[in-house]
Amino acid sequence: MIVMVIGGGxxxxxxxxxxxxxxxxxxxxxxxxxxxxxxxxxxxxxxAVRELIELGLGGALAATAIETAELGYYNRHGQLIWxxxxxxxxxxxxxxxxxxxxxxxxxxxxxxxxxIGAANVITGHHLVSFEQDGRGVTAxxxxxxxxQPLPPQTGDVLIGCDGLHSATRAQxxxxxxxxxxxxxxxxxxxxxxxxxxDGHTHATMGFSGQRAVVYPISKTAxxxxxxxxxxxxxxxxxxxxxxxxxRVTWDRGVCKDRFxxxxxxxxxxxIRFADLISRTDDIYEYPVYxxxxxxxxxxxxxxxxxxxAHPMWAIGAQxxxxxxxxxxxxALALATAPTPxxxxxxxxxxxxPAMNAVTLQNRKxxxxxxxxxxxxxxxxxxxxxxxxxxxxxxADIARAYKVAAGFDPEELNSRSSLSVPPPTA
Numbered sequence: 140m141i142v143m144v145i146g147g148g149x150x151x152x153x154x155x156x157x158x159x160x161x162x163x164x165x166x167x168x169x170x171x172x173x174x175x176x177x178x179x180x181x182x183x184x185x186x187a188v189r190e191l192i193e194l195g196l197g198g199a200l201a202a203t204a205i206e207t208a209e210l211g212y213y214n215r216h217g218q219l220i221w222x223x224x225x226x227x228x229x230x231x232x233x234x235x236x237x238x239x240x241x242x243x244x245x246x247x248x249x250x251x252x253x254x255i256g257a258a259n260v261i262t263g264h265h266l267v268s269f270e271q272d273g274r275g276v277t278a279x280x281x282x283x284x285x286x287q288p289l290p291p292q293t294g295d296v297l298i299g300c301d302g303l304h305s306a307t308r309a310q311x312x313x314x315x316x317x318x319x320x321x322x323x324x325x326x327x328x329x330x331x332x333x334x335x336x337d338g339h340t341h342a343t344m345g346f347s348g349q350r351a352v353v354y355p356i357s358k359t360a361x362x363x364x365x366x367x368x369x370x371x372x373x374x375x376x377x378x379x380x381x382x383x384x385x386r387v388t389w390d391r392g393v394c395k396d397r398f399x400x401x402x403x404x405x406x407x408x409x410i411r412f413a414d415l416i417s418r419t420d421d422i423y424e425y426p427v428y429x430x431x432x433x434x435x436x437x438x439x440x441x442x443x444x445x446x447x448a449h450p451m452w453a454i455g456a457q458x459x460x461x462x463x464x465x466x467x468x469x470a471l472a473l474a475t476a477p478t479p480x481x482x483x484x485x486x487x488x489x490x491x492p493a494m495n496a497v498t499l500q501n502r503k504x505x506x507x508x509x510x511x512x513x514x515x516x517x518x519x520x521x522x523x524x525x526x527x528x529x530x531x532x533x534a535d536i537a538r539a540y541k542v543a544a545g546f547d548p549e550e551l552n553s554r555s556s557l558s559v560p561p562p563t564a
Contacts, residue, residue, distance in 0.1 A: 140164060142473065143278055143294040145266050145307055147174050149181075149240075150445030150462030151300030152247035156194050157470035159255050161559040167251065168292065170265040170283055170301070174248055176241030179327045179423065180356040180369025182207065182341065182456035183238065185231040186546040187463040192233060193558050199246045204238035205355045208339040212506075214513045215345045216520040217407030221509050221533045225341070232552045237341060237354045237369070239329070243459075264289060266306045269297055271440050296479050297441045298469065300462075303428060305447035311438055318428035321452060321502075323375045325427055326398055328419035329356070334366040335410040341456070342410070346514035347504055348375040349401060351412060370415055371453070373427065374398055393424040427452055429502070432495035437483035444469060449494035454501040457544055461497070464545065465490055467557040474559045497544050506540040509533055 140163050144151045147169030158165040183191070183204070191200060211222040226235035252260055265283035269276055276297040280289040299307025303318055336342070338361060341354040350373040357367035395416055405412040416422075429450045436443040445462030469486045476482035497505075504511055509528065517527045524533075541547040 140296065140473070140479070141166065141294040142296045142298060143168060143276065143292060144298050144300055145278070146170070146300035146302060146305075146445075146447070147248070147260065147262070148300060148302060148445070148462075149243065149247065149459050150447075150466060151298075152244070152251050153190070153194075153463045154298055154300055154444060154466035154469065155251045155255060155259075156196075156247065157190075157466045158473065159251075160194060161470040161474035163470065163473055165255055166259045166261060166292070166294065167255075168264040168266065168278070168280065169260070169262045172263040172284065174244070174260075174262060176245055179240050179329060180237055180354060180371075181240045181243060181459045182354070183236045183243075183463070184456060184460040184544075184546045185226060185233040185235050185548070186544075186551050187460035188226075188236055189233040189551065190463050190467045190557060193467075193556060194250075196246060196250060199250075200236055200238070201234075201358075203242050203246065203358055204236035205339060205358055205361060207235040207237050207341050207354070209337060209341070211336075211340055211342045212509050213342060213344040213407075214510060214517070214520060215349060215405070217344065217405070217409065218520055218524070220513045220524055220528070221537065223537060230548045230552075237356045239356045239367070239369075240459075242357075261292075264292075266299075266301065268310060269307070269441065271297070271438075276440050295440065296473065296483070299441070299443045299447045300445050302446045303430070303450045305443065307441065308433075308443055308447050311435075311441065311443070312433065315430070318430050318450065321375075321427040321429065323373050323427040324398075324424060325371055325373045325453070326393065326395075326422055326424050327369070327371050328416065328422045329367060329369050330415055330419045331360055331365050331367050332415060332418075334361070334364075335368070338366055343507060343510065344405065344412070346510045347507075349373075350507070350510070351402065351405065353410065353412060353415070368415060370412070370419070372398055372402060372416070374401055391424050393422055395419070395422050397424065429498060432498050433491070435487070436491055437487045440479050440483070442469070442483045442486065448491070449498055451494075451498040452501040454507055455497075455505040455540060455544065457497060457501070457505075460546075461494060461544070464557075465494075471557050471559055493543070493545060500540065500543060506537055509536055 264280040360367040472482040
């Protein structure tokens with residue numbers, strides 16, 4: 140069996156590694172000519188870290204990432220609403236990591252090139268269409284820089300890992316239209332600074348219309364007593380129209396004057412967040428999009444994975460983690476099902492209902508709803524958070540989201556491995 144993976148992002152590269160580990164031949168087709176590092180942060184929940192460790196990447200992650208030990212939600216006055224341990228500190232058998240997205244990309248890419256061969260990572264190939272029959276799939280590409288057609292490629296299965304603007308999804312669902320804009324815009328930056336709190340905390344501040352996230356992403360910096368901090372700000376209420384640019388990119392640089400005035404007072408005793416923004420040189424802007432949950436991912440020998448299947452708001456640190464789990468579930472299905480078509484049906488049946496539910500839950504702010512409750516009930520702050528939101532209500536919100544997203548510690552620790560079992564004697 141030969142599987143064509145469309146897209147060389149986190150989901151696509153993890154799919155390639157998972158397929159190879161399952162004994163399946165794979166080729167990765169990436170639209171850009173050069174898969175390059177881009178440095179903003181990403182969180183990997185224990186359900187995703189488990190899969191990467193089982194693929195043999197545990198050492199590379201541990202040498203690079205920050206092991207997240209605490210999660211905290213704060214109101215816009217810097218007051219703590221809810222905190223909880225994370226990763227090993229929360230009883231998981233695997234850590235939670237915060238890492239530079241570019242570092243993660245290179246860890247995955249280096250492993251793919253080493254394990255399946257650099258010749259099987261084919262760049263400069265932008266998918267424009269595909270055809271399939273009962274024997275396989277033919278994919279047609281162009282060189283995106285010049286638009287010239289490239290020789291068609293064939294395989295037994297095609298996996299669309301080509302993101303929010305997936306060409307694979309567009310052919311499977313030609314009437315779907317454009318992504319759904321949330322009405323919110325994010326700005327991201329990375330800066331080296333003094334550690335905040337314990338140096339291993341993921342903190343979210345504000346409420347739905349004015350929110351910030353901050354966390355460290357580099358073990359190398361931590362080993363020097365410093366912290367390489369990823370920060371994200373999100374604003375909703377000042378944008379009345381859809382942005383004029385249509386494609387979400389990770390490298391749209393902007394001036395901080397676009398938004399910093401809304402956070403100028405956010406210097407608290409535990410973090411001087413406004414100062415971090417002021418000192419950051421490179422800031423990137425992009426609108427927050429998702430898509431309505433899809434009624435179907437798989438058609439015959441073609442399916443979707445990651446953001447191509449279930450793009451979602453950046454709430455609860457789920458998108459990258461869920462793409463990794465998608466990849467492992469799909470590889471196991473392809474290695475064990477009687478036919479490729481049946482494998483894709485099994486994969487979709489296991490993953491699509493849960494991911495559609497998380498997408499909708501994220502539109503309601505997922506576990507970050509605790510900040511919305513605090514803003515609604517105590518907009519001027521509080522003396523004791525339990526006077527505003529009972530502890531049981533906060534705990535129930537946190538656990539319900541973990542269960543829905545597949546990383547409840549008890550369930551994850553007891554779940555069977557997604558690695559292909561060895562053949563019996």
